[in-house]
Amino acid sequence: MWQPDGWDVRVRLGVLTPHADVGPESELRAMAPADVGLHAARVPFAAMGPGGQMGLTVPLAPVRAFAEPPHVDDAAELLAAAPVAAIAYAFTSSAYVIGARGEAYMLERLTERAGGLPVVATCAAAVGALRALGVERLALVDPPWFDATLSDLGRGYYEEAGFEVPYAAPCGLPSGQALIRPEALYGWVLEQVPDAAQAVVVGGNGFRAAGVIEALEAELERPVLTANQVLLWAALRAAGEPVDGVRGYGRLFSAP
Incomplete structure (x- = not known):
């Protein structure tokens, strides 16, 4: 009698994504089982214009700035107020620029702003x-x-x-x-x-x-x-959820 309305999920995951980017949400929704809810917060990314337009190459300065306070920290804090079990940082290139140590520091900072909620990032997940x-x-x-x-x-x-x-x-x-x-x-x-x-x-x-x-x-x-495959894998694990329900998107989800 009642049609599915998205409320009956076993877990909800938060996603931090560049403000004009639809890629992370599109792929995460395609891969995630239907009973996994996905909820995104937009983070300003200076290299992206209206409609998600970018130049032919991305400058390093806005890539680095994306990982720095205050915007991504504020977004993590607001997203953590929702009933999500983990937060996924859907951005690859900042880790290239700041390195693994910088990425680890960023994750510690975001986890603190998220009130202790686990935060995972793409490159660390890879x-x-x-x-x-x-x-x-x-x-x-x-x-x-x-x-x-x-x-x-x-x-x-x-x-x-x-x-x-x-x-x-x-x-x-x-x-x-x-x-x-x-x-x-x-x-x-x-x-x-x-x-x-x-x-x-x-x-x-x-x-x-x-x-x-x-x-x-x-x-x-x-x-x-x-990028989004490993991020989903890491977010589910951080939320204490099984990953073997993801089918058709690689052997990673059946790995020990």
Whole structure:
């Protein structure tokens, strides 16, 4: 008699996302089971204009500023007032710029502002996922709007975490979130990823990539991790929820 109205969920997760970005919410909602609620707070990101428009490459200054007080801290505090069990920081590139130590400090700061609610971040989640899968060597594929400098910082982030990175580069597709198509990303990754890599990591929460995970894993016969995929995995774990209910989005969700 009654239609589903979104109220009957087993857990609610909060998401901190750039103010004009619809990518994280779109992919997280697609991957999450129906009984997982998702609730986003917008954080100002100076590199994004109306309609989510950005330049061909993203400057480092606004990327760094996104992770700094006061805006993201205020958003975390407000989001924590909702009945959410964990908060997911849906932004990749700031970790590249501030490094793993800076990211860890940011998470401590946000957790405190969120009243002790667990806060997880994309790159730290990727590191945890790689370790859970037993990966030592990875290929890093970044969005086309990450320039070579930013991508090199990403390589440094994972090398500092103890991984070998035989390949790291921005994806050679058109620079624009709305221009990315799954079939094009699939073909590009297959052509570029070296055999030396035990896994593929696709950076960028605004990079349309979740839909190709399973197809790439089947062809490459190795794990494929994307920004919003690892973020969902980490957020569910932080909330004390099982992850094996996520189907069709990679072997990560069935990893021990």
